[in-house]
Amino acid sequence: MSNVNDSPMVCEDKPIILVRNRRPAGYIAMPANVSRVARFAASEVARYMHRVSGAQIDVRQLPRELLDRNELPHDCIIAMELVSSGERTVESTDTVDDSYQLIARNGKVRLRASSERGLLYASYELLERIGCQWVLPSAMHEYIPQSADVIIPSLSITRKPSYELRTFIEDPKHVIWGDQRWLELHIEDSTAFVDWMGKQRINRFMPHRVVPLVALERILPMMSERGIEREIGGHIIPELLPRELFDTDPDLFRMNEKGERVPDGNLCPSNERALNIVAQNALEMALQSHSPFLHVWGADLVAGGWCHCSRCNAYTPQQQYLRVCEAIARAIREARLTTDVDYIAYHDTLQPDFGRTVNEPLYFLYAPRERCYAHPLDESDCIINQHYYDALKALQEAFNGRGYIFEYYGDALLFGSLMVPLSNVIVRDLRAYHRMGVRSIMCLTFGSFSWWAYGINLYAFARLAWDVDANWDAVEFFTALYQRWGGAVADIYAVVEDAMLPIVEEHDPMRGTIRDATHAEHRLNVIKRALRKLRDASRDAKQLLTEMMRSGDEELSMRWRADVELLRLTRLQLLLLMAMVRARRAKLGERPPIELLSCASADMHAQYRHWRKHALQLLNGFEEALRDDSSPVPLLLRGTWGALGAVDYQRRVVRRV
Template sequence: MQIVRQGNACCGVDVLPDAPPPVLYAAEELIRFLKSKTGCELPRGEHASKSIVLRLASDSERYRSDFSGMPATESYIIDADENHLYLVGADPAGLVYAVFDFINDEADVGFAGLGELGVRLSPESSLDVHPRKRQCSPQIAYRGFTGGILEDAIETAGGLSPLHLQRLDWMAQNRMNYYVLDPGVSTISPNDFRNVCRLLPEVKRRGLKVQWGHHCWMRWVPPDRYFDEHPEYYALINGGRRGDGTPQQLCLCTSNPAVARVMAENILRMLEEFPEVDVVSLWPEDGTGMCECDACQKLDILPEDYVTDAAPGKGTHYTRSRRHPNKTIRYARFVNEVARHVGEVRADVLLSAVFYHDIDAPPKGVTLEPNIQPCLTHYWRCWRHPLDHPDCENGYYNRITSEWAELYPGRLVIYEYFMGMSCYSSLPWPLVPTMHSDWRRYIEMGIQGAVLQSQGAHFTVYGPTYSAFARMSWNLNASIDEVAHPYFDDLYEEASEPIRRMVGLLENRFVSEEHDPENLKYVDSSYRSEFRHCLFPVPDAVARFLDAEAIAEIDSLMQEAEALASQPRTRANVAKVHAAVNYWRMAFDYFSALGRFRQLVAEAAPQANSAGERCLCLCEEIIGYIDLLPYPDVVSREMVLRIYWPTQHKQVREQMV
């Protein structure tokens, strides 16, 4: 079917004028990208003699019956006859995905990165398409992507930052579906809280769904509103109630029925104001901790051999082998009570309960309410090996994942640290091979999907993994190359080959143990002798798979990519990668020096201070470099520039004699 010939329109776009906002958004994006591609703006009009027809299944007699055997949400059909191209969605989201699939597959427009630089588009004056009939449905149902105000700052004057909107566009273009809206720290101001909510219409306009909140107990029961009159709402720690989030994690008194009621009331109040929300998080605060009051402890049943590895008065932190036997049960009982209150009024809303850190094992004897979606994190897993590796610390996570999946088939969501947790500091974390292996197995286990921890501020570094997951979500049978290579072809075009080889080099070194340095226990702060071959998400682990030889090879590949980059867009995207590589090189130099410094300190060697001064200088150089970077999506300025590297500088200074 001919769409455009020599810059002239051969058809129109047929969309119903009263169609839902996501359908109108899909029509606008179709017209916009085809105009960018051909220079011709297709006219909009219902029942044109030759047209691209955008319809929901409920409005399409021709295809309504074809959807009977497909999922009721997000599925779509692409088909054509002599005069019409049909893009039909089971629901508005399905139609949005159909449009972007057509633009990508038939109009040859690539959606790899954020904003204009992230879109590959080769202008042509004519466009003919030959689509075969395709019926598409997601194979991973829950495809969440986190976002927050710390990295993608929302302007308090009312505007939305470019990064926020670019991330939403990327999600729609890559057929993700849940935007996990994290309003930020628990002490966020009411004004900022409302500024975040300005995103909601933009999320819904793209056919996406909203999961509200992240770590949020202090937001649902804010101390500045309740603590003075009701200190009993908050956890007792060391003999006193605290309204400052101390202890962290289970920082509320979970045995007090009034607390669950207040949390539910505030959730329902938010849902009245923002009915667009589909899922609400009941995630406790980050860190560790729980209430020590008599009422909470009376509900605990402790085995006779129960021991804690915590210091006196700090009864909140337990190792994996000696975790509090009832802590997860406390949490599960509490979120069940909140879920019952909310469900009485809004049975249509799901409540997400995260099981992570030391509350990750299934709660024995407690069944989660049907309106709770369990979300399991592999908080400190090894990423060098797949989850089912037989000789790895992942054995623990493999076991509890199987237990959760068996208890809640079709309901379990995995929270994936594809950016190596926010503490990983925008350093390379090449996970596609591990991710590809894990997710084929997860779906066989009946796991519903994932929430990907992400920040727009370092999309250049972790974009390959995000993109591969998005592609795999719609085709679990695709090979690693099939889910990974399009990202590089779309973003770096004529310079894609050396960039792809560079990432392949990182992936090969990441999974290999042969490059571990001799002083490994000093280089890697997560080192444990019984699992010395495992890689955990700490920044200094980068020195385990990068060395001088790898850095030299990466530099050579970057020079090759720069020489091949002939287009302005390609040069700009390669320049961002080069900026990231420069940072990685500086970080490697620092962590190598830090390992040497740690070893000298441990040996009480007289050269320790000199080695410490070297670390301080390297740290200051890194801070200066990041501060001058002109790119918004290479290094996280909030977590890396303002927090991580100044903390490193302080810690080295404190260790010097």
């Protein structure tokens, strides 16, 4: 049960006046001797109340025993109360208590929680109830009402999160670290993202391990004052066994299928010294970071990263990987650290083919990247997702329910920079995961491009991760962004979602992978139908843009123009995909599909030069838009996957065709 009171209980009392005619009705009281999270919570209430009304509200520290009394000082209008762990605001077995109460009665507002982070979340609930909205990162996406009076109705509500761990993870492949401007833009994006995560009740963030110290130094203090804990790790197993050891001790490393020891991939899990080196280096990483979670994943390969020596050949990739994870977890446990460790169920380690019980208290991290995103995971009629759903059930049994979900709702690589709104699938996914007993979930993003192309996905994820029973309505999201135009925008996005869901039935749609001529014909029909629907959506989007511009609302017009450009990019991508699938279908009769899909031959370029020319013309048009200073696309996408990544991706597609 996520929220103890799904609808607030209205008390028999008058509304509480917080500000009247830009004058505060009192001060904000907070407990003395609290850490930076509670202090930040009080400052946020004061700051946004000032932005709403212009009123300067004082923040004062009071002894806790005074705040615990039923009668507060007469000039205290908002009281922030920390209750003891034995007096939790709701009954909970969670180790992380983010629950809170918001009580407005008898002329006072009380924010009560047993953790300082709970107080922060209560503060944002209060601000939301006076009209503040933060649907996406950055100031351009927030809405702060303006009023000389601030009044809140009498009410009493209790909130408890549906998921104990609510996490975003960012992949910065889009950032050119050697370029100072890219670095500055990444820092700008990251600080906006962290600020938004706090407002959306996200309590974990995993910056990529390649992010330089100068960037971390900007976001880590922000994370700390918002109570957002940092998770570390990733595809680090190859790094935990230093590659320079290969020259002196090649037996530490994996053997490939040819019987050769090689310094790529992971390691030889049958080698006790290799296991010890990896475990000790992981322990050192945990000791230095003080992180609550260390993710230890193998080389990021579909398959082929594990060992084929005579001893390891007796074990599956899952068994080899589990042996490594258990060695790391054991080293951390023996060092008396509380850092959690995971086993990622991903590619060739998805199915828990262990042949034995798991010997250490590991989490499994379920990463179903090849699933179908056209349907919810528990859709019984989807053969692909049933396979992944069954794998999740097997993992829960193998790991005694200690599960963590890794989802890809903001993955620009997986979706090939295509516009893919998935909010209805996300709502059903998070409810299905919750019904299965999972209480930890994370979502992958690629910088500000993900806010642009998958903004509704990220918002839906954050909302449902906090309250899985929340009433989801895309119109509310778009109304927060586009105000009186929200309904029209939601209608256009509904058409886009209907067009794009069949495209993402198969993973990595922009790869254009085909199995045979029948499959190729099916994919071409899917693409054609999507293009017809996107053409209609584009027509309506341009008409709406014209109406916005005529209304004189320049800010909303520029925001919507960016979405119109995104729709144009998506249509371009699909035209390129159609050209590639047509070329591959024609070549199927001449060479095996695997060979066809693994090389780009010169005769394909010559035979399909008319498609290549058409694709290049479209590509040049998009590049011209990026170079045009009047276009909002460069302003939104500089330093992100979209600006250079999407164009480079298209160039690679054109070469294949």
